[in-house]
Amino acid sequence: MKEPENQSRYPLGGRIWIDGPEGTYLAYGRVVLMERIREHGSISAAARSMNMSYRHAWELVESMNKQSLNPVVIKRTGGKGGGGAVLTKAGENAINCFWAAYHDFQKYLAKYSKRLDL
């Protein structure tokens, strides 16, 4: 049995995202951010955990909430512990939806890389 000629010396690379009414709605970093918010319970802790500035993280959450019918993250300001943020059902769904597309896409890339004839 012969080895395949093209062992992806020129692999196909790529990235995907989900567009919304005002530009990017979901993308890799945004989804990871939501997971971290779910894990840590606040935007600031989530941002710290992934070496992202709080400002940037806040803007991403704002952008996602604005573009989805139901907010993906509920923000509480003040109160016990100063406040926090929790992921909603809509957020969970968005995460699952994006990862599904993401993994499918990764398989697509790997598959097509083998078909590339350069």
Next chain:
Amino acid sequence: MKEPENQSRYPLGGRIWIDGPEGTYLAYGRVVLMERIREHGSISAAARSMNMSYRHAWELVESMNKQSLNPVVIKRTGGKGGGGAVLTKAGENAINCFWAAYHDFQKYLAKYSKRLDL
């Protein structure tokens, strides 16, 4: 017959490229640049035609040539008309190869957009 629920209010977006030994080898702009070089016969004219700085265009050509077994563009310096650049067979092949992947990917995006359940 019912209309499909999801008319891509949240379409899947994305971009692809082909990696080489030193990073990006082929991508949308690079391939268009090669086509313009084939059309105009010089890097500078090609760059002008697509509002790209000559420097940037030159670097892209250099990067592609360095990463491919056979150069995709032959550069002539001096001589009639001051010189010029011509696309090689390898360049033609690279163009065809990328567009094939590109168009397949566009279909993939359109198809998956309909499957997205948000």
Next chain:
DNA sequence: TACCGTTATTCCCTGCCGTATATTACGCTC
């Protein structure tokens, strides 16, 4: 009421990417 840590918001600063500009090298034609 004072405290606390978060959200919310503004301002400044820096690094990076690509552009613009300028200069030199090149080699064919006249």
Next chain:
DNA sequence: GAGCGTAATATACGGCAGGGAATAACGGTA
């Protein structure tokens, strides 16, 4: 040899996205 327009290369400039710092608002808790 002079002229031409390109390739080749270095330097300086500008815009802008993202980061950092600073500050105010918030609302439970002790």
